[in-house]
Amino acid sequence: MTIIVHHLNNSRSQRILWLLEELGEAYDVRRYERDRKTMRAPDALRAVHPLGRSPVVEVDGHRLIETGAIMEYLVARAGGRFGAPTDAEGAIRWRQFLHYAEGSMMPPLLALLVVGKLGLLGRPARPTVQGMLDDHLDWLESELASRPYFAGPDFSAADMMMSFPIEASRARGGLDESRPHLIGWLERIQARPAYQAALRTGGHYAYA
Amino acid sequence: MTIIVHHLNNSRSQRILWLLEELGEAYDVRRYERDRKTMRAPDALRAVHPLGRSPVVEVDGHRLIETGAIMEYLVARAGGRFGAPTDAEGAIRWRQFLHYAEGSMMPPLLALLVVGKLGLLGRPARPTVQGMLDDHLDWLESELASRPYFAGPDFSAADMMMSFPIEASRARGGLDESRPHLIGWLERIQARPAYQAALRTGGHYAYA
Structure with missing residues (x-):
């Protein structure tokens, strides 16, 4: 099951793409563009998650929000790569x-x-x-x-x-x-x- | 070794006291008072941690900051009480x-x-x-x-x-x-x- 990243341009979701590249994971990107005047996320993101914020990640049948929590999940799933040092x-x-x-x-x-x-x-x-x-x-x-x-x-x-x-x-x-x-x-x-x-x-x- | 909570009145550190009470842990409180006019933390907190913010917790020979990280540490130390559900x-x-x-x-x-x-x-x-x-x-x-x-x-x-x-x-x-x-x-x-x-x-x- 491929990981899906709901990605808002120029946003916090850039870090999730980066982590997935570091891990060498396969993923699909669903793209959302900010309004050029207000810089706000489009309403389409609210169809994915009611907060209408980015990132949202679909993985293992779950829908994840909150960058730090997503990172912890993906790191644990990858056997701890880029995770906590052992000391x-x-x-x-x-x-x-x-x-x-x-x-x-x-x-x-x-x-x-x-x-x-x-x-x-x-x-x-x-x-x-x-x-x-x-x-x-x-x-x-x-x-x-x-x-x-x-x-x-x-x-x-x-x-x-x-x-x-x-x-x-x-x-x-x-x-x-x-x-x-x-x-x-x-x-x-x-x-x-x-x-x-x-x-x-x-x-x-x-x-x- | 008793846990020490550097506690600023009326602040985020209140949650750490609460968690320790829920866990039934012994702890000592070092108290810091906000300036009554500016509501800012006193400089004395900077002697404990350069950010001068609250909470700071001393436990097991470590000095911890950041409420979420402190909670994760204390929960893990208590065998997972108040930790993540199993599903x-x-x-x-x-x-x-x-x-x-x-x-x-x-x-x-x-x-x-x-x-x-x-x-x-x-x-x-x-x-x-x-x-x-x-x-x-x-x-x-x-x-x-x-x-x-x-x-x-x-x-x-x-x-x-x-x-x-x-x-x-x-x-x-x-x-x-x-x-x-x-x-x-x-x-x-x-x-x-x-x-x-x-x-x-x-x-x-x-x-x-």
Whole structure:
């Protein structure tokens, strides 16, 4: 039974395509395009899942949502490839970053986006929100000073999860070469053949 | 070795106290108080973890952050109590809601908070953000129409994770009796003796 990825262009589902490429899994892509003006997902996604969000993955007769949960499922299904390191500290870091990427780091990025859309009106809130994000970037920079990947010495699903908020920070959150470990990590993961293959499959992706 | 919970009043760490009460684990609480004006965490939390956020938990010689990851660790350590149901669909839902609570539902609530702080200036953004949150509440209401708890027939860590965004929605996101399944679920979980015991330990909690 082939895996089906309901893929919204330029969205969180890009990471699922990437994981499937890394795993060498066969999959079909159902494509959805954002409205060019509002950037919102089309109503067609609501026919797949009532939240109308991306990604949605069909696998083994189940319909899965929530990127971190989908990644855990696909990693377990593949016998643990790109899963948690075997040492206790590494396993804790792996699980932590799988939750942290969307649970802690994306919220200030969403708030920045909302504040940005308000233009001048939003300006009073911007320093507070940027301050929240800077705290995250400072901490992550210090984490990558002591090891090449987020969970430990090896590339894993934790890095794939973390790509989206760090790419978003690079595009609109002030991440630049003043944080060299994060920039170096970003260049290494984006150079992976599976990342590049997923880009070709997924179509336009603003953060690549 | 006793578990230590670094607890910020009126925060996400309340759920960790609750889980430990449900599990009957011994734990010590290190208390941190929000600034009464800014509502921000004190700098003392940064001495415990550079992000300066709550919760932070010390257990088995490890220092854990990220509520969902802490819950997974504590549940696994307790032999799976309040963990995933044994059926495949239930297990998927359990993992999904563990990620979804902070990963998908809290971001619009944070955006609402930021927009609210802008007062009149923020008003143009409010309908969009409230619309995002309403989508979540509609879907969750439909989910609880077919089963009593988020993962399945039994109360689990997925419900403890979900308490915070649903309590926040009740306090400032428009959740009311027009969504009776969510309100009924909230009343059931808040009536649990362990929830009440954790409240006594944690101190003031605006959402209870």
